[in-house]
Structure formats: C-alpha cells, structure tokens
Amino acid sequence: MRGRVAIRVITLAAAHLAMLVLAGQVWAADPPKRPNIVVIVADDMGFSDMGMFGGEIHTPNLDALAKRGVRYTDFHTSPLCSPTRAMFFSGTDNHIAGLGNMDELVAPNQKGVPGYEGDMNHNVVSFASLLRDGGYHTYMAGKWHLGHEPNLLPHARGFERDFSMLEGEASYFADMIGVNSAQPVATYTEDGKYVTELPKDFYATEAYVDKMMGYIESNRKDGKPFFAYLAHVAPHAPYHLPDDWLRKYERQYDMGWDELRKQRLAHMKDMGIMPKHAELAERLWYVPPFEVLAPFVRVLAARKMEIYAALTENMDYHTGRLIEYLKKTGEYDNTLFVFFADNGAEGNAIARLVAGKPGTKDFLMYSRQYNQTHPNAWGRPGTSTTYGPSWAQVSTVPFREHKGYLAEGGIRTPLVIAGAGVQQKAGTINHSLLHVMDLAPTILELAGLSHPATYDGHPVAPMQGKSWTPLLAGKTDAVRGPNDWLGWELLGFRAIRQGDWKLLWEWKPWGQGEWELFNVAQDPAEQYDLSSSRQDKVKQLLALWDEYVKTNNVILPNRFIYETAEKDLPKRTRVDEGWPPLVFKPPFVPPQELVKGKEGESKSNQPAFMHDGS
Secondary structure: OHHHHHHHHHHHHHHHHHHHHHHHHHHHHOOOOOOEEEEEEEOOOOOOOOHHHOOOOOOHHHHHHHHHOEEEOOEEOOOOHHHHHHHHHHOOOHHHHOOOOOHHHOOHHHOOOOOOOOOOOOOOOOHHHHHHHOOOEEEEEEEOOOOOOHHHOHHHOOOOEEEEEOOOOOOOEOOOEOOOOOOOEOOEEEOOEEEOOOOOOOEHHHHHHHHHHHHHHHHHHHOOOEEEEEEOOOOOOOOOOOHHHOOOOOOOOOOHHHHHHHHHHHHHHHHOOOOOOOOOOOOOOOOOOHHHOOHHHHHHHHHHHHHHHHHHHHHHHHHHHHHHHHHHOOOHHHEEEEEEEOOOOOOOOHHHHHHOOOOOHHHHHHHHHOOOOOHHHOOOOOOOOOOHHHHHHHHOOOOOOOOOOOOHHHHEOOEEEEEOOOOOOOOEEEOOOEEHHHHHHHHHHHOOOOOOOEEOOEEOOOOOOOOOHHHHOOOOOOOOOOOOOEEEEEOOEEEEEEOOEEEEEOOOOOOOOOOEEEEOOOOOOOOOOOOOOOHHHHHHHHHHHHHHHHHHOOOOOOOOOOOOHHHHOOOOOOOOOOOOHHHHOOOOOOOHHHOOOOOOOOHHHOOOHHHHOO
C-alpha cells in the first residue's frame, strides 16, 4: 500500500514537473514582444534650436521625449541631406552607398564611378527591407531624396506603405513647385506610384503625419510591430506656413543674432549640453553685427527668424499629433522613438544657388514660380524665404559654420532617443561620439535581426556603424573606444575624428586649404588650430585619412560648387567684438550743466540726447 502511494505521488510529481517543463518550453519559444520603432528626422534644423538643447523655440513634444529619454550631444551626420540618409539606411559610408556626392553636385571626375551614382545604390541593402522581411510593417512619410527611378523608390527599398517627396526641396503647398527648370514640378509617390496632383488644402508637415497615422491604423490590430519613418521637410527652405502660424514669433527676435547666440550658449551650459569652458565660435566674417544694421533692415532680418521659429514649432506640433495617437491606441509604451536632424542648419543662399544668374532658364523659372517677394507675403505660397548665414550661426551655437561644411556646425546635430529599450535614467545627457551610420545596426539588433552578406542574390556592403544597444541598456557610456575613428568627405571638404581629436581640411576661405587640428572636447567651436604644435597627432590622423580614402573609394572632386567663393566673398579677417570702435563707440553726450542753448530757448526744445542721456 505504501509502495502504491509512493508510486502515485512520484507519478503526480513527475506529471506536474513535465507540465512545468512543457510550459517553460512554450514560454521560451515565445520571444519578447519586439518594439515598434519611430524615427523622426528634421530637415536642416540646427543643434541648438529645440528647447531641450538650449533654444527658445517652443518644441514641447520633442522636449517631452528628451525628458523621458536621453539627449546625445556628440552625434554626427553628413554635412548634406542625401548622404546622411544613405548612411542612415545602409549603416555604411556614403561613398559606398552611392552618395559620394549629391546627385545635384557630382563632379566631372566622379561621374560613372561606383559610389557616386547620386542615389542609394544596390551595393547596400536598406534596413527597412530587412525589417519588412523580418516581420515588421514598414511605413514612410516625407522626404526621400535617394532616387527617382522605380527601383530606387521607397516602395522598392523596403517600405510597405509610403507617401514621399523625392527631391531635396519643394513647396510645402499643393502647387508642387519644384527645385529648378530641370525639375519644375515636385515628384511625389505613394506606394510605388507617382502622384501627379495633391489635395487643394495640402500642407506638407500636416499631410505627412496624417498619412503616417493612417498607415499605422490600417494594420494596427494584426499584432505585428511597425517601423515608421517620418522624414519631415521642415524646417528646410523655402519656409512655408499656414497663415495662422505666420505671426507666432512676432517681435521675438528683435535682439538680433549676436545677443541670441550668447543667450543660447549660456542656457546650454546651464543645462549641461555644453561644458562650462565652451566658447562661442566667432561670428561669420561676412555677416555684419546686428546692431550696425539700419532699423528697417533689422526688422526684415528678424522677420526671417520669426518664420523659421514658427516653422520649427509647427513641425513639433504635428509630430506631437503622432505621439498622441500612439498613446491613445496603446502603442506608445512599446515604441522606441529616435529623433535627429539630417545635417546642420542651412546658411547657404539657396535661391541664389538654384536660380543662378539673370537671363538663365533657372532664373526665369524661379522668378515665375516664386514671384511673391514682398515681406508681408513671406511664408505664403509663391514665396521663397530662408534666413541665411546670419541666423544659421544661431541655430548651430556654439559651433562654427553650418550645413555644407565639415566644421561641427555642419555635421553635429541633436539626437534624442526615448521609449522601449532605453534603460538609462530619464533626462540623461550623454556626450559620447556617435554617428548616423550607427542607427541601422542598432535598429536591427533591437528588432532581433541581422545584416546579411547578400541580398536579392548579390553581395551587399557590410555595415560600418556600431550598435548602441549596450548604450541604451545602460551597460556602457560609449560604444567607441580610444582607437575607434570616423571619417568624412564631401565636396572636397574632409575630416577625421578619433577620440577628442579632429583633423579638418576645408577650402579657402572657410579653412586654410591645408589640414588643421582641433581638440573638440576642449574647443568645440574649433577656434584654436593645434596642427603646428601637435605634428605627431596630425601624422597619426593623416594615416587614418589615407585608410578612409582606400576603404571607401574616395574621389576628391575636380570641380566645387563654391570654387569662386574666395574671390566672391569679402576677404576673411578675424572677428573681434566691438571692433572697429568707430562703428560701436557711443556718441558723446555733453554734461548737462555745461550745455548752453539759444537765449530764451527752453530745455524741452533742445535735442533729446542733450537732456535725457539716451
């Protein structure tokens, strides 16, 4: 009897253990729910524009992500948009991915060379394709700028659904005004089909978010995770806004660019975005001090910054609509958010560059299409407004230069990551060296996917970026060690970064036409060239430059879009605040007790400066 009981107990225990083991096997076979991934890209937004990076522009939705997640202050891109986007999707260098130069700027000696196709070539695979193949819904809305042909469209490069503008810039409105006479009408696609007409009430920033929410909603209940790429055109030129947004920042920039640059840097230091020792890059030598401008000119200059600020806030507002939608639908907590800007702020004269000289067909096209030139019309359809280098140097505080150049102002942009998978303390600021190439391996690893050696039957280039998953998990403060390095080349500008050291070569007059060396930890504004005193470091980084050229098939251009700039721009001189004194010295005001007016004349009839000290 006892034996039977013992056998029965053992049998029941074994059965119970078997059930637990089987249950455990079921649990082990059921992987953790993969996160949704939302990547939001701002076009030409500067490092210091959003509130949580030191700016005064109202960006509450992006700021909320920053407060919830992590801000990264040493994140780098290309100095121009399409090379950045190619590196983002491929995880490798732009010279490998087909954007060794922008399609619009390919030099004669680069034509026909692999890596200089001017679009994202098929030597790389877009991580969107791998996500789609790996069980993700993949959606895009916004600017593409990586190819026009059917096999280069978003739909062919991994996106299940998309609504995309293919060019680098276009009108924000339904008129579909394009870039130049070669592309007078902007090209849009949806799901691989070319769109020939937009709704009459179309406004780009709003429409992209509407499309994205619609795509997500269409498959939301099937249980599959999604990747959403919201590629804003804003705040890229031409600055366009609905009428009710045009006056939101009226009179808020009357202090001018010089004072605002100081205010922003002070705020950035208080926030911990910049170190206390950081200096402000000197004002661009061809930009006048704001205070020497005539009153009416100051009003017009400030108006451009007012429109830019409103355009940036509008982008934040519509981004907030997407975030709120994800909260209402229960997707927010399982979503990883990534926000960055594709390059530094735009300080180039876009209209002048695109339109060219009077008498050309591009100038005629631009004059006809953008024929509303009165300041009261700025921001409305038919206008082409941008704020130029004067305010771009505000957006890139504290750095030197802006979009198009390899000084930090052209390639260091804000990065915010928040949500699922981020285990660092909310509101953390991280100062480690990161690159846009890193996003592809990071996203693939978070999605539980790997990068293949071949795709669609042909080899694809390996990724050069580094995954940030240990960084996001709080296991490390940096993914690059002292021996890791990064390289850049575009339009003949070139740079190498290893640790705190940066070797930089720029065309005159922006640089010296020779290599310069900066310690960007001590000197983030790149004001002090150390090449003469640290020849050892120059030699070390030059060896890395040679390796970069060989690895990525870098072909330095034999033509450069600004090759006459040294002659066309004012001669570069050092900028010292308050110099020359003749311009800034206040007028002499005689002591009141020594002022003699005309006999019988009352003091009230004398010039104001003689009795009120103003």
